[in-house]
Amino acid sequence: MLMLRQFQISSFALFQSPKQPECCSSRSVTLPRTRLYRNRSGSRVMGDSVDRSGGNGLEKLYLGMDFGTSGARFTVIDEQGVIRAEGKREYPPFMREESMDWVSSWKATLFSLLEDIPITLRSLVSSISLDGTSATTLILNRHSGEVLCQPFLYNQSCPDALPEVKSIAPENHTVCSGSSTLCKLVSWWNLKLPNRESAILLHQADWLLWLLHGRLGVSDYNNALKVGYDPESESYPSWLISQPYSQLLPVVQAPGTSIGNLKDSIRRQFGFPDDCIVCTGTTDSIAAFLAARATEPGKAVTSLGSTLAIKLLSTKRVDDARYGVYSHRLDDKWLVGGASNTGGAILRQLFSDEQLERLSREINPTVASTLDYYPLKSSGERFPIADPNLAPRLLPRPSSDVEYLHGILESIARIECIHFSLPAPKVSVIQVAWVYDALQGKGYKLLKEMGATEAEEVLTAGGGAKNDKWIKIRERVLGLPVSKAVHTEASYGASLLALKGAKQKMGL
Numbered sequence: 001m002l003m004l005r006q007f008q009i010s011s012f013a014l015f016q017s018p019k020q021p022e023c024c025s026s027r028s029v030t031l032p033r034t035r036l037y038r039n040r041s042g043s044r045v046m047g048d049s050v051d052r053s054g055g056n057g058l059e060k061l062y063l064g065m066d067f068g069t070s071g072a073r074f075t076v077i078d079e080q081g082v083i084r085a086e087g088k089r090e091y092p093p094f095m096r097e098e099s100m101d102w103v104s105s106w107k108a109t110l111f112s113l114l115e116d117i118p119i120t121l122r123s124l125v126s127s128i129s130l131d132g133t134s135a136t137t138l139i140l141n142r143h144s145g146e147v148l149c150q151p152f153l154y155n156q157s158c159p160d161a162l163p164e165v166k167s168i169a170p171e172n173h174t175v176c177s178g179s180s181t182l183c184k185l186v187s188w189w190n191l192k193l194p195n196r197e198s199a200i201l202l203h204q205a206d207w208l209l210w211l212l213h214g215r216l217g218v219s220d221y222n223n224a225l226k227v228g229y230d231p232e233s234e235s236y237p238s239w240l241i242s243q244p245y246s247q248l249l250p251v252v253q254a255p256g257t258s259i260g261n262l263k264d265s266i267r268r269q270f271g272f273p274d275d276c277i278v279c280t281g282t283t284d285s286i287a288a289f290l291a292a293r294a295t296e297p298g299k300a301v302t303s304l305g306s307t308l309a310i311k312l313l314s315t316k317r318v319d320d321a322r323y324g325v326y327s328h329r330l331d332d333k334w335l336v337g338g339a340s341n342t343g344g345a346i347l348r349q350l351f352s353d354e355q356l357e358r359l360s361r362e363i364n365p366t367v368a369s370t371l372d373y374y375p376l377k378s379s380g381e382r383f384p385i386a387d388p389n390l391a392p393r394l395l396p397r398p399s400s401d402v403e404y405l406h407g408i409l410e411s412i413a414r415i416e417c418i419h420f421s422l423p424a425p426k427v428s429v430i431q432v433a434w435v436y437d438a439l440q441g442k443g444y445k446l447l448k449e450m451g452a453t454e455a456e457e458v459l460t461a462g463g464g465a466k467n468d469k470w471i472k473i474r475e476r477v478l479g480l481p482v483s484k485a486v487h488t489e490a491s492y493g494a495s496l497l498a499l500k501g502a503k504q505k506m507g508l
Contacts, residue, residue, distance in 0.1 A: 059078065060125075061076050061084055062126060062495050063076050063129075064131075066493075067131065067284070070091070071089055073088040074114075074117060075494070087113065089116070102150070103138070103151060106207075114270050126502045128276065129209075129256060129497040131494045132203060133284050134284065134339065136151060137184045140202060154307075155382060157380060158178055161182075174226055181203070182227050185201055185248065209281055212266060220252065221253070222282040226326075277501065282493075285309035288488075291488065293485075294485075298454060299312075303462045306344050308339065309337065311337040312453070314327070316453065340381065341376055342374070342376055342412050344464055346408070362402045368476070369409075372411065373393050376392035456481075457482075
């Protein structure tokens, strides 16, 4: 049986906010004689004349990368959590026949980010970690590392495998969803391709990290949750181990655990130090939660990126696939939540960045919109409605663009509220609107009824955190205090995992 190799460390000891100067309340920490500039790649770099090494010239930095749905970012921090450099890249549109070649695009982006890190900082990077989109799945040849098929993306559903998965998994288990990693594995396994027994499954973050450390077959218990791994027992359950495809499952470790040293070829190419280590990663929404540094039960983080993801810190685990609720382990606590396909992607499809900024200024967030939409970029929803065929609902469109944007933003906020407020596993779009009207203001309170810690505050991460009017709309809809997190990028959370892994390796 594949077991978790757990290390002991004080819960959240490394995820608490560092002490900052009283005059500084923004995400960039003000430091003496410090300047912020952009290098040729567009990366933001912190430069200063202060010796941070304590006079020994051996300052250590920590690199985190976030591979989201539309692009990737990096953040380099020091031991106090101060950002030293950050940058982003869009995925290059590599094509394979008539479809996107995601494998080539992700790989090219990974090495572009490494190149974007200022060379003066690379030699100080002590450890590296990264996150990827949850349930994005790759199947590889376990001997050569060759990718055997197109990746299964985070929102891709495999309804053909769902009956089989439901027949072996406990009722309402997290894997009992067509978009789960296990459904994707079973769907591929049932194709009965030659030499399928010699394959291995990796998640997006696992695969990208493998490119850096070279040890094939290692994952973390956050990414492995949707393939059936049980982080509470620290093992794959017997009902999964008994299946013929269980031999494809990766070894699982805690997020932020040292896997091994950075490959020599990469170290020499980019100028990283000889002892730079690579650590297990996590999912993008959990990295965003870590970045927000919400360390107390009752704190919640909503990630408003291309999609919408919700995480609530709880002392008790809550799982119920009927409601789209599942729990990730975070040291000795649980992150209860789920993810919807609504979010920033549909906003980008309907409006330009300039329009979003200009129109938002004219919205009155204290007034509820009468428009009722279900904003999706394409058909298919994961949660709170598990329906791969659910069509977007973006009409009627009023003549005023301000009213239209107001209606879209408010409808996404309603989905965020309903996300944890559905009284039944299957509802129609009309019923969703009715449930919102009936339960407006309950929102996260349903999680308390299911046993989770009651939500007290919602922090916002991702690109949507920049829209102050949207935050005020969501605060009204959710009936909870809503604010922007100090650090809103998941790459910052990944850099904290790199820091955690380095300290764990040193026995600190």
